Amino acid sequence: MALRVLVVGGYGNFGSIVCRHLIDMPGVELAISGRDPQKLERKVAELGASCERWCGDAMGAGFTAALRAMNIQLVIHTGGPFQGQPYAVAESCIEAGVNYCDLADCRTFVNGIGILDARAREAGVVILSGCSSVPTLSSAIIDEQRHHFKRINSIEHGISSSAKMPGLSTIEGVLAYAGKPIRQLRNGQVHEVMGWEDLTLRKLQNLGTRALANVDVPDMDIFASRFGAHTLSFKAGAGLKLGGVANYLFALGMRKGLVRDHRVWAARLHRWGTWFERFGDGKSAMYIDVRGVGLNDQPLSMMAQLTALNDKGPEIPSCAAVALAAKIARGYLPEPGARPCVGEISVDEYMAAINDPQNLGLSVMFSDGMR
Template identity: 40%
Template sequence: MPTSPTHTILVLGGYGFFGTRICQSLATNQSIRLLIGGRDEDRAKRLALELGLAPDQALAIDANAADLAQTLAALRVDTIIHTAGPFQGQDYHVARAAIGAGANYIDLADGRDFVAGIGQLDALARQRGVFVTSGASSLPALSSAVVDRYAPRFHQLTSIRHGIASGARAPGLATMRGIFGYCGKPFSRLVAGHHETTHGWLDLQRHQFAAPVGKRFLGSCDVPDLALFPARYPGVQTVTFHAGFASASGHLFVWAAAQLVRLRILRSLAALVAPLHRISQHLEPFVSDKGAMFVAMEGVGVDGQALSLEWQLVAAQNHGPHIPCGAAIALAQKLAGGEELPHGAMPCMGILTVADYLAALQGFDVREIAA
């Protein structure tokens, strides 16, 4: 793919919850010509002004436009970062457009089927000589990097349990629509060597995080790792993921609502997403600003003895929402720096190390607790 003196990166949904954070980081890189795109040109222009960018670096772009590939080519985009979720139910129109324009593609998707299925574009991406990856976020980019780091300690890794407890800062409305879309709905996960059915935001449990986070309620979530990890780590018998909110009462409310969906008393929580988002924003000053992530692994160590270890990442000052942005930032910096990333389409695993990921979060109150 032809290169230019500066690497042009378009952040689609660049003024959104995660997009803004990515743009704030990339705007300081002199090797990057940053474009902020989305349906609302006024919002894009306001962010561009805040970041000291030129007015023409803010664009009105519809991700669903039939001529998106032609638009990307005309803009000479080298890499597109797609943050405009929710990804559950989306197709690969944006990724296909990027490939058609000869541009690399990175997304922050958290939809299980969306991330796991990105490989269907592998042949096209290889033909065009571009890098295409999905799930460049906490899951599976960071979670798999953690497992990859510690896997050599195991003769046989049998269990991966992981989860995230958020801080007070409410995610974007699109993110909430995605994660609440499967509240009370059934999905499959691997437990003790068998595929079992659980339900979104049920399977209530409490996990002990490092201080100052402490114990948090968590519920089961349908994430890409549940599909990807059993294939990536042969011999693993259990893969689970749970997530929870900073407010215990808020989490228990969602748990109870998910029960109503499971019992078919409620059809879904779709109608509650917008009011819950507003309420969470109002309650933010009264809820903990601290969140955390954990990855717990069990199996047989290289010495033949049982081995159990746990890695954690703790965030304060409501800096937790920056963590999902780390992979896209790290990958963008690598591409802008001329580093060759693999051609083809793949879930975001085996591309970044934990160190790569955390380097993109320097300056934020994020602390690693290594196993």
């Protein structure tokens, strides 16, 4: 029996990528939902007649009944921004007895999902938040190499995107904490940095030098408990240095009260960013630096980098949900409950879901205190 999957926001930036992978996946029957009937019909026509649709508000009262009527078994929620969003979609899934995952990378949203744990367990469903680059893939890469370390002391990681602009909702989400304090860890103590500030340059393999700044992600809470790290930081930036400078100046404006509504400026920055896309190189990457002690009690460092070419970067956050759907369709039964999506998908499963080795590659290198 095929797994019936509903993608909420299926005509959006990330939702479209998820649907493109799922429409021809063996053992999966795809349905999409959205609030705009014209966009919904265009996407259904693009995907083909085998794709069902439901037009409505997934956060509204009618969503539970729609899930039951369509016999949906897994909901993939791509409708960001998740900053400040309630758990209404997940709660409807619990009420309907449907498994759920989302593409959120909002720290409070992902790490607060446990509030639904008791209800999800009672309903016998799994509610997985953060089924995306962070924390799903970032934690999977470290999990795979964890056996090399006797102790992990610090994890510094980040993402540098290509110049191609993501959807407006993504821009709204990442600018929500511009100029606001972000809790990180330094030597075991909580250390506050300001969002999109502390602009730095980092040289990335095959990408040259990129501008990066402080960004808030769920990993800042998860990695302390999962890996025992005492120093944690995360940075991100656009493919063009000009974008990093623009985000930095915006953050200063927010912090000093010169800018009030980040959503108005998100639309402007999104529009301006599309003007400069042609100057980008189409390359993006996630990097992870892990430092600690090896099994021989000597210092050990790991440097991992997942590189995407030809503007394939958006495949990375989108395909954690694709990998999860494929795994469930093959018979995987996640343990019921509500939690961040870590430990559910391996690196190999993730890369198989993307299935584009010509444009995506992962490198992992180690160095010890003797070198």
